[in-house]
Amino acid sequence: MKGTLLEQMNVESFNLDHTKVVAPFIRVADVKDLGGVTLTKYDIRFCQPNVDHLDMPSMHSIEHSFAEYSRNHADDVVDFSPMGCQTGFYLLRSNEPDIDGTMALVETSFRDILNADSVPAANEVQCGWGESHSLAGAKAAVQTMLDKRDAWGEVYA
Numbered sequence: 001m002k003g004t005l006l007e008q009m010n011v012e013s014f015n016l017d018h019t020k021v022v023a024p025f026i027r028v029a030d031v032k033d034l035g036g037v038t039l040t041k042y043d044i045r046f047c048q049p050n051v052d053h054l055d056m057p058s059m060h061s062i063e064h065s066f067a068e069y070s071r072n073h074a075d076d077v078v079d080f081s082p083m084g085c086q087t088g089f090y091l092l093r094s095n096e097p098d099i100d101g102t103m104a105l106v107e108t109s110f111r112d113i114l115n116a117d118s119v120p121a122a123n124e125v126q127c128g129w130g131e132s133h134s135l136a137g138a139k140a141a142v143q144t145m146l147d148k149r150d151a152w153g154e155v156y157a
């Protein structure tokens with residue numbers, strides 16, 4: 001079924017044709033009005049789907065670091081989680097969509113990772129697999145993202 005979209009599905013990203021996007025990019029994946037509070041979900045895509053992916057220890061360290069550092073710069077970060085396909089992350093913010101502001105937040109948090117000496121909470125007390133981390137891998141992945149900062153807004157070729 002390569003390149004073929006089937007019926008409309010419940011999950012927004014299942015309706016995204018992953019053969020048509022060009023990584024890296026950041027896009028709004030979903031907006032949910034909870035009655036007074038708006039949740040916006042961002043797709044932060046590092047790798048070209050079905051071509052490349054991040055290794056798990058690097059992803060894990062990006063997850064920990066971004067989750068911790070981004071909250072130093074924004075008080076509306078609800079969640080930052082890895083995609084199971086290992087090509088990127090979902091960032092959830094309790095606000096109206098703000099793609100430019102979110103790209104700035106992502107850039108700042110990535111620069112924090114580049115400047116870090118360790119991964120926050122990478123130990124057996126604070127994490128479910130404290131040994132499965134790679135700060136060097138995380139730094140390499142965010143550096144690759146930052147090198148293509150100008151392309152983040154372009155989702156399709």
Ligand code: ZN
Pocket residue numbers: 060064126127128129130
């Ligand atoms: Zn962990």
